[in-house]
Amino acid sequence: MLDNQSMELEVFGERLRELRLRTGLSAVKLGKALGVSDVIIGHWEKGERSPSGESLSKIAQFFGVSMDYLAGLKDK
Numbered sequence: 001m002l003d004n005q006s007m008e009l010e011v012f013g014e015r016l017r018e019l020r021l022r023t024g025l026s027a028v029k030l031g032k033a034l035g036v037s038d039v040i041i042g043h044w045e046k047g048e049r050s051p052s053g054e055s056l057s058k059i060a061q062f063f064g065v066s067m068d069y070l071a072g073l074k075d076k
Helices: 009-022 027-034 038-045 053-063
Strands: none
Touching: 009 038, 027 038, 027 053
């Protein structure tokens, strides 16, 4: 699990939600694709929880973005 120092949860949540909505996926469908529940997707998008390193990697691969982008360290 990544800590708050290495990843700004608010930025991650905003970027995850933006990517999910841009691709037209519901939280349920994204959760199924990533192997987590829609509740977890909601927690991530609200910045209430951080994903594990494995989940972060899956999200980046799924959307074709870098983990640095998701973490708010890069703009693209």
